[in-house]
Amino acid sequence: VQLQxxxxxxxxxxxxxxxxxxxxxxxxxxxxxGWFRQALGKERAxxxxxxxxxxSTYYADSVKGRFTISGDNAKKTVYLQLNSLxxxxxxxxxxxxxxxxxxxxxxxxxxxxxxxxxxxxVSS
Numbered sequence: 652v653q654l655q656x657x658x659x660x661x662x663x664x665x666x667x668x669x670x671x672x673x674x675x676x677x678x679x680x681x682x683x684x685g686w687f688r689q690a691l692g693k694e695r696a697x698x699x700x701x702x703x704x705x706x707s708t709y710y711a712d713s714v715k716g717r718f719t720i721s722g723d724n725a726k727k728t729v730y731l732q733l734n735s736l737x738x739x740x741x742x743x744x745x746x747x748x749x750x751x752x753x754x755x756x757x758x759x760x761x762x763x764x765x766x767x768x769x770x771x772x773v774s775s
Contacts, residue, residue: 652676652764656746657732659769666722666773672746672766674727679764681748681764683756684722685709688742688771695745699731700756709756714740736773743768 658670661748674681699720700709717736722729728744732761746766753761 652681652699652748652750653678653730654746654748654764654766656766656769659744659771661772661774662736664724664736664738664773664775667732670731670733670744670746670769670771671725672729672731674729674764677764680724680727681750682752683761684748685756685762686720686729686731686744686746687759688740688744689768690739690742694704695759697757698744699760701729702756711757719724736771738773738775741771741773743770 653675656672662668667676683700683702686698688698689695689726701722703724717734719732731752744769747762748764750763
């Protein structure tokens with residue numbers, strides 16, 4: 652599976668962005684797709700995930716109420732709507748997909764495939 656993320660950019664605090672991640676490749680669809688982010692000098696951290704079978708969504712506390720994950724299973728595409736952006740949201744955002752089901756979609760180890768990352772920069 653190849654993951655292609657897009658939609659990053661420079662935005663002022665309080666603004667919005669929409670990230671997209673399309674999965675391709677001749678493999679079966681992933682069970683869960685998620686987003687992680689890595690700020691400069693920090694470890695990669697979970698942001699949000701969506702489980703295709705149930706539509707269940709998961710969010711990090713720091714983004715609840717501001718970010719929304721959604722997707723189109725038929726297109727194997729997941730979106731992340733980022734609203735009310737803060738300077739501290741500045742990071743490279745990575746999309747990820749799993750190959751086999753994992754009980755904890757918030758853990759990086761649950762994912763087998765990673766996109767190349769898209770940079771989100773929030774200015775004050």
